[in-house]
Amino acid sequence: MSMLPPGEDRKRFSILRIIVAIFVVFFVGHLLDLQVVNAPAIKEASKSKREITRVISAARGSILDKDSKVLAKSIFRYDVNVAPIKVAPVERQVNGATVTMTVEQLATRIAAILGKTESEVLKQMSGKGVYANLAKNVNSSVMTQIESLDLPWLWTDERISRVYPNGAVAGNLVGFITADGATKAGLEAQMDSCLAGVDGKESFDQGSDGIRIPESAVVAKVARDGGDLKLSIDTNLQYFSQQVLETAVKNERADYGTAIVIEVKTGRLLVAAEAPTVDPNNPGASKERDRQGKIFTNTYEPGSTMKMITAATAIDDGKATPATQIVAPFKVKMKWGTWIKDSDKHPTLHLTLAGILRDSSNTGIMQIGAKVKRSVRVSYMKKFGLGEPTSLGMTFESGGILGDTKNWDGQTDLTSMFGQGIAVTPIQMAYAYQAIANGGVRLSPKLFESCKKANGQVTEYPVGQAVRAVSESTARSTVDMLEKVVEQGHIGKTAAIAGYRVAGKSGTAQIKQGNTYGYLHAISFIGLAPADDPKYVVAVMLYKSRRTSSSIGATPIFKQIMQQTLRAYRVPPSTTKSREIPTEW
Amino acid sequence: MSAIRVAARTVSRPPLRAVGRSRKLNLRVVITIVVGVVAIQLLNVLMAGVTSAGAYEISNLKIERANLSTQADIIGSEVNSLSSNQNLVNVAHALGMVSNVNPVFLRLSDSAVIGKPRRAQANERTVSKNLVPNAAMTTDTNVSNLGEVSMNSVLGSTSSSVGAHSGSIQASPTY
Numbered sequence: 001m002s003m004l005p006p007g008e009d010r011k012r013f014s015i016l017r018i019i020v021a022i023f024v025v026f027f028v029g030h031l032l033d034l035q036v037v038n039a040p041a042i043k044e045a046s047k048s049k050r051e052i053t054r055v056i057s058a059a060r061g062s063i064l065d066k067d068s069k070v071l072a073k074s075i076f077r078y079d080v081n082v083a084p085i086k087v088a089p090v091e092r093q094v095n096g097a098t099v100t101m102t103v104e105q106l107a108t109r110i111a112a113i114l115g116k117t118e119s120e121v122l123k124q125m126s127g128k129g130v131y132a133n134l135a136k137n138v139n140s141s142v143m144t145q146i147e148s149l150d151l152p153w154l155w156t157d158e159r160i161s162r163v164y165p166n167g168a169v170a171g172n173l174v175g176f177i178t179a180d181g182a183t184k185a186g187l188e189a190q191m192d193s194c195l196a197g198v199d200g201k202e203s204f205d206q207g208s209d210g211i212r213i214p215e216s217a218v219v220a221k222v223a224r225d226g227g228d229l230k231l232s233i234d235t236n237l238q239y240f241s242q243q244v245l246e247t248a249v250k251n252e253r254a255d256y257g258t259a260i261v262i263e264v265k266t267g268r269l270l271v272a273a274e275a276p277t278v279d280p281n282n283p284g285a286s287k288e289r290d291r292q293g294k295i296f297t298n299t300y301e302p303g304s305t306m307k308m309i310t311a312a313t314a315i316d317d318g319k320a321t322p323a324t325q326i327v328a329p330f331k332v333k334m335k336w337g338t339w340i341k342d343s344d345k346h347p348t349l350h351l352t353l354a355g356i357l358r359d360s361s362n363t364g365i366m367q368i369g370a371k372v373k374r375s376v377r378v379s380y381m382k383k384f385g386l387g388e389p390t391s392l393g394m395t396f397e398s399g400g401i402l403g404d405t406k407n408w409d410g411q412t413d414l415t416s417m418f419g420q421g422i423a424v425t426p427i428q429m430a431y432a433y434q435a436i437a438n439g440g441v442r443l444s445p446k447l448f449e450s451c452k453k454a455n456g457q458v459t460e461y462p463v464g465q466a467v468r469a470v471s472e473s474t475a476r477s478t479v480d481m482l483e484k485v486v487e488q489g490h491i492g493k494t495a496a497i498a499g500y501r502v503a504g505k506s507g508t509a510q511i512k513q514g515n516t517y518g519y520l521h522a523i524s525f526i527g528l529a530p531a532d533d534p535k536y537v538v539a540v541m542l543y544k545s546r547r548t549s550s551s552i553g554a555t556p557i558f559k560q561i562m563q564q565t566l567r568a569y570r571v572p573p574s575t576t577k578s579r580e581i582p583t584e585w
Numbered sequence: 586m587s588a589i590r591v592a593a594r595t596v597s598r599p600p601l602r603a604v605g606r607s608r609k610l611n612l613r614v615v616i617t618i619v620v621g622v623v624a625i626q627l628l629n630v631l632m633a634g635v636t637s638a639g640a641y642e643i644s645n646l647k648i649e650r651a652n653l654s655t656q657a658d659i660i661g662s663e664v665n666s667l668s669s670n671q672n673l674v675n676v677a678h679a680l681g682m683v684s685n686v687n688p689v690f691l692r693l694s695d696s697a698v699i700g701k702p703r704r705a706q707a708n709e710r711t712v713s714k715n716l717v718p719n720a721a722m723t724t725d726t727n728v729s730n731l732g733e734v735s736m737n738s739v740l741g742s743t744s745s746s747v748g749a750h751s752g753s754i755q756a757s758p759t760y
Binding site: 070075139143165167168169235236242246247279281282285499563566567570573 | 686692699
């Protein structure tokens, strides 16, 4: 003020106005720059400095058995990583003294935790890189030990992984999912709509110390965990069946074996066992052909287990009764020059239909089957579930092969009656017997019970329609005949279970090699118990059995599994006797 | 002109006294504002301290929760392994257990015994070793210890009262 003499107010105001104007222009300009010109960039820069965005991983649902035992679940696994460029000795306090631990000593500790050799770990830790992976997918126990080393250049990264606590139990059904989630098989793939969750996303602000600022989180997308899939499988019985099958496949030097247990009245699939099969925890340890289920996908010519369908068809069509009499020679020459023979040489027999099943006579059953028109026989085959996949719609499921039934040649027309020239899946034949055990009504397989979403909503899976294959009286007559197979049959007797009435039928089917049948067989036995009020069907099959070429190799498997089933489900022994039916005349 | 100005100044003096009162008022306003601002700042500092402490507490609790979750995970895996069919069968096999395939039922309505009781035969159905792989198993039952515990438990259960045991699960006294 001293620069201007007093009394020059106007001049003072003018200078002040200019100064103010300069400031105003400067600030308005800067304001425009901040708020308009560079606003988005500044906002973004600010946001990136304080805001952290992360994916909220949705947990995949579990696969449960009928008693909610876990067959598959999601857990945390960890990758162990190292920054080689920063690897250096560390100092540790031991009993109050400072001790330097060398890199070699630390490598020894790390190697011991990871189950590797010291040289292996040292090699991975050396170099100029900023990142190297020491181990993938280690469990929480290993992670804790690694973290407790407290090394600045060694850390673990968490990831959601999948574990199968029961290993290969039902591995053929459950399938697997690889650590990166890229490859899925079995129900892990098929039932993804129930099991898979939807990842979410959230962003939050953090302070300069890196700690999340409370209440700053903004969930951009809510994570939705996957649902729990409940199956009808009985894990304990499935395990038992797999144990029995593994032994049998090894002893019989078969390619593979299958075992199925069905709850007759509900159609529930309690067991769908295979050997060998896959441990979903380690799919790489199994051969590629064993990494997928065979019960629904592999077909085989059923052989004599098919005779049950032919016999039931003839009875239901009114062309035969269990007592219908037939003269059954060892072999019959066809007009086209080929021979149809029984498996074992025998004199000409006078058998009833029950006797034909008991002795598994090919020449006898084809005479019974020939009484029924081919179109009628084919329609019954379909009612028993042959020729089309089950309603479960399993991945790669086969419907079996009936071929062009209208144009079957004479040979196929006859051989189909005893299970040659057509092909079925193990599940199809098992449910054909379920129909007979269930008073003639074939139920659709029930494997999927429900899907329970993370919000608690439970969706029951619908079951396919039931089909009446034969009348109740036909079914009863057929069960009575099958009981004679187990009571009196040469092979059937070996399937008998002390104290219980058991009905069943064996099958020994030659396997085609090229255009002709080879020396290897698919041997099987399908039975039901207790025969007076059937509750369970057990179907077993060994494919390409090399030690035993008849179904006598399959009956011990059937017997063990059926015995265990009856015991596990507290089925009391039978108190009645089988119906008297003539088997010879 | 200067006399007039002096006169005018003299005339307008009384209102100037009021300015003196307004200065006191302004001082009170200024003091109030300053105190208010200081109070707000103090409150702000206090709030920041509280919320910051909350953030650290939440952070610590989360770490604790993660550690407990990890422990539960480790123990859960062990329980899964020990209770798996694979482990139980191996233990049963090591102990030489035999499966009795002849169940007998007692019908309560008429006390009828259904089935024929028969002793389990050693050569009949000795439990075989596990053949079903399970790479998820992290631990096995130590059979040598189990043998000792099992015998003690069984013997103890018939000779002492229920609950007398400590440290091991009592075996069923049924045969």
